[in-house]
Amino acid sequence: xxxxxxxxxxxxxxxxxxxxxxxxxxxxxxxxxxxxxxxxxxxxxxxxxxxxxxxxxxxxxxxxxxxxxxxxxxxxxxxxxxxxxxxxxxxxxxxxxxxxxxxxxxxxxxxxxxxxxxxxxxxxxxxxxxxxxxxxxxxxxxxxxxxxxxxxxxxxxxxxxxxxxxxxxxxxxxxxxxxxxxxxxxxxxxxxxxxxxxxxxxxxxxxxxxxxxxxxxxxxxxxxxxxxxxxxxxxxxxxxxxxxxxxxxxxxxxxxxxxxxxxxxxxxxxxxxxxxxxxxxxxxxxxxxxxxxxxxxxxxxxxxxxxxxxxxxxxxxxxxxxxxxxxxxxxxxxxxxxxxxxxxxxxxxxxxxxxxxxxxxxxxxxxxxxxxxxxxxxxxxxxxxxxxxxxxxxxxxxxxxxxxxxxxxxxxxxxxxxxxxxxxxxxxxxxxxxxxxxxxxxxxxxxxxxxxxxxxxxxxxxxxxxxxxxxxxxxxxxxxxxxxxxxxxxxxxxxxxxxxxxxxxxxxxxxxxxxxxxxxxxxxxxxxxxxxxxxxxxxxx
Amino acid sequence: xxxxxxxxxxxxxxxxxxxxxxxxxxxxxxxxxxxxxxxxxxxxxxxxxxxxxxxxxxxxxxxxxxxxxxxxxxxxxxxxxxxxxxxxxxxxxxxxxxxxxxxxxxxxxxxxxxxxxxxxxxxxxxxxxxxxxxxxxxxxxxxxxxxxxxxxxxxxxxxxxxxxxxxxxxxxxx
Numbered sequence: 001x002x003x004x005x006x007x008x009x010x011x012x013x014x015x016x017x018x019x020x021x022x023x024x025x026x027x028x029x030x031x032x033x034x035x036x037x038x039x040x041x042x043x044x045x046x047x048x049x050x051x052x053x054x055x056x057x058x059x060x061x062x063x064x065x066x067x068x069x070x071x072x073x074x075x076x077x078x079x080x081x082x083x084x085x086x087x088x089x090x091x092x093x094x095x096x097x098x099x100x101x102x103x104x105x106x107x108x109x110x111x112x113x114x115x116x117x118x119x120x121x122x123x124x125x126x127x128x129x130x131x132x133x134x135x136x137x138x139x140x141x142x143x144x145x146x147x148x149x150x151x152x153x154x155x156x157x158x159x160x161x162x163x164x165x166x167x168x169x170x171x172x173x174x175x176x177x178x179x180x181x182x183x184x185x186x187x188x189x190x191x192x193x194x195x196x197x198x199x200x201x202x203x204x205x206x207x208x209x210x211x212x213x214x215x216x217x218x219x220x221x222x223x224x225x226x227x228x229x230x231x232x233x234x235x236x237x238x239x240x241x242x243x244x245x246x247x248x249x250x251x252x253x254x255x256x257x258x259x260x261x262x263x264x265x266x267x268x269x270x271x272x273x274x275x276x277x278x279x280x281x282x283x284x285x286x287x288x289x290x291x292x293x294x295x296x297x298x299x300x301x302x303x304x305x306x307x308x309x310x311x312x313x314x315x316x317x318x319x320x321x322x323x324x325x326x327x328x329x330x331x332x333x334x335x336x337x338x339x340x341x342x343x344x345x346x347x348x349x350x351x352x353x354x355x356x357x358x359x360x361x362x363x364x365x366x367x368x369x370x371x372x373x374x375x376x377x378x379x380x381x382x383x384x385x386x387x388x389x390x391x392x393x394x395x396x397x398x399x400x401x402x403x404x405x406x407x408x409x410x411x412x413x414x415x416x417x418x419x420x421x422x423x424x425x426x427x428x429x430x431x432x433x434x435x436x437x438x439x440x441x442x443x444x445x446x447x448x449x450x451x452x453x454x455x456x457x458x459x460x461x462x463x464x465x466x467x468x469x470x471x472x473x474x475x476x477x478x479x480x481x482x483x484x485x486x487x488x489x490x491x492x493x494x495x496x497x498x499x500x501x502x503x504x505x506x507x508x509x510x511x512x513x514x515x516x517x518x519x520x521x522x523x524x525x526x527x528x529x530x531x532x533x534x535x536x537x538x539x540x541x
Numbered sequence: 542x543x544x545x546x547x548x549x550x551x552x553x554x555x556x557x558x559x560x561x562x563x564x565x566x567x568x569x570x571x572x573x574x575x576x577x578x579x580x581x582x583x584x585x586x587x588x589x590x591x592x593x594x595x596x597x598x599x600x601x602x603x604x605x606x607x608x609x610x611x612x613x614x615x616x617x618x619x620x621x622x623x624x625x626x627x628x629x630x631x632x633x634x635x636x637x638x639x640x641x642x643x644x645x646x647x648x649x650x651x652x653x654x655x656x657x658x659x660x661x662x663x664x665x666x667x668x669x670x671x672x673x674x675x676x677x678x679x680x681x682x683x684x685x686x687x688x689x690x691x692x693x694x695x696x697x698x699x700x701x702x703x704x705x706x707x708x709x710x711x712x713x714x715x
Binding site for chain 2: 048049051052053054055058104105106108109112113114115116123124125143145146147148149150158159160161162163170174177178179180181182189198199200201202203208209304313315317318319327328330331332334337338339351352353354355357358359365366368369370372373377380381420422423425426428429432449451452453459
């Protein structure tokens with residue numbers, strides 16, 4: 001162990017939120033160190049430029065951490081949903097799809113609405129300025145003026161091109177008299193911030209061109225220029241706490257040299273995602289967990305899907321992976337028989353002919369043998385996928401704990417348990433019926449529904465969101481952080497990743513996670529002197 | 542890693558198998574014509590001992606009257622039996638064969654010949670699409686609503702009886 005300077009802020013994890021925090025702190029002149037267990041993802045590492053990119057998406061570039069078998073990953077044992085995680089600079093944005101919708105005001109007020117989820121200690125209005133900031137910083141395409149959402153500033157770039165898929169779907173939505181709107185995406189439709197516009201290739205899991213925002217290419221270069229020190233292959237083993245109850249820094253293993261080092265810090269910010277963060281806290285002698293809330297209330301979203309085929313070609317394999325979003329069912333309506341709402345994320349199709357033929361969104365695939373080519377000719381270029389994604393209710397038994405398997409450095413892996421509850425099941429039944437309505441309204445010649453239950457009935461969504469495991473709240477007994485993402489128990493410990501989300505909302509979480517991270521980082525920056533010495537935590541944000 | 546040098550017989554097994562999975566017709570090449578069997582060999586069996594292919598041959602009844610039979614019905618029957626008896630392995634092989642097939646330039650040409658735009662390397666050049674037209678593509682339906690923060694009020698959820706009523710059949714079972 002070697003002596004290290006005391007940095008102002010130590011950030012654990014160089015993913016989306018770690019990079020944003022690093023930028024804010026470094027631009028303010030603070031001494032920032034970020035420790036990332038993985039490494040940089042080089043352009044050549046990505047499958048996009050290789051002939052076997054379809055194969056790689058299923059193997060070494062699979063968003064599911066357990067299918068990749070990468071040295072930088074740690075074992076995650078899940079008895080249900082598969083886990084979207086990428087342990088590298090830029091985190092899971094190296095492989096995500098870049099959908100960028102915001103939460104709605106009611107998502108922050110579910111405690112008031114029905115009491116089956118808590119109210120957040122903050123409101124949509126508290127987060128709104130940071131949604132705008134995040135959009136400008138990362139580069140977003142979309143269209144202001146959606147009547148189903150609060151007013152917003154103009155998006156940095158206009159919506160992505162309207163595809164034939166979008167036209168077909170919008171006609172279906174119109175027939176049903178349902179809301180629809182062009183999807184917001186962290187994919188730029190015009191050159192922006194020295195990054196080129198999207199070229200509509202459709203291979204939207206990460207983007208070597210940087211047309212899709214990946215924090216490794218959009219944010220990290222700026223953070224490094226501003227003076228942040230990023231150490232890769234630096235796996236944090238334990239966050240230490242002193243006798244005064246404050247975090248003192250973190251032990252980490254330099255995976256290149258094998259040395260175990262200690263980085264001292266005045267403030268520690270954890271940005272290790274909804275699985276990695278509780279794992280680290282639990283492994284750090286149960287840090288910040290006197291109330292036994294760390295790891296609990298794992299949220300995934302409810303998720304079901306449909307795949308439909310239409311008569312005329314719509315060539316969904318070209319263009320950005322998503323087309324429209326429908327917020328028709330986003331608010332609670334008790335006449336449906338459940339609380340909370342859901343959105344319809346309209347996907348174009350897979351960019352890969354092979355993926356479609358081998359089976360993509362549903363159980364449908366080309367048969368082997370003499371019928372293969374006829375199936376392909378009738379289905380390729382005719383397919384459309386639609387996700388229905390909803391707000392699942394928290395259950396303290398849905399949680400992340402430590403696994404007996406360890407990573408390559410001896411640190412325990414993570415174990416996940418998740419099972420949908422009664423409200424979630426009712427919602428998913430309703431969602432499937434609405435997907436059927438939409439397929440019929442689009443005059444689909446064929447459609448298949450997907451409930452992501454395996455042959456044993458276990459709900460196993462594809463590589464998916466992990467939220468809520470160190471949730472934000474007003475009550476220190478039922479939450480892990482306050483309204484500034486500050487640990488109730490460790491005054492100079494902040495958590496800024498998706499684990500703080502108190503509700504899952506009806507949308508992909510990265511915009512909200514990013515906005516919250518910027519908000520928290522701004523608070524830390526503006527109150528650094530006091531936070532460097534604080535020995536207690538405000539009861540309300 | 543040492544390249545896995547196949548005895549001729551093993552190569553024959555995979556070639557015949559992939560041709561049953563994705564046969565050729567007048568418009569489309571067969572899987573082996575475009576080299577799919579070699580790719581499947583590398584991707585699925587490249588790190589495995591040669592006994593893995595030998596076991597595959599046994600499962601496909603290559604020794605007697607199965608996959609290598611001159612009659613197509615026999616070959617198809619052998620593959621069907623293999624699929625039923627080894628569903629996991631069959632799935633892996635079929636998926637690998639299909640993904641490899643549609644990577645091949647000859648197959649990409651066949652897709653294009655059918656009138657669909659398609660690229661082997663879409664990320665390199667992308668696809669042309671007209672830009673979003675703010676005047677003509679902006680939705681005009683006026684549908685959609687949201688609750689403002691101050692509009693969120695307590696709802697009486699007793700009517701939906703989440704406490705005692707249980708949904709037994711959900712998802713595709715509903």
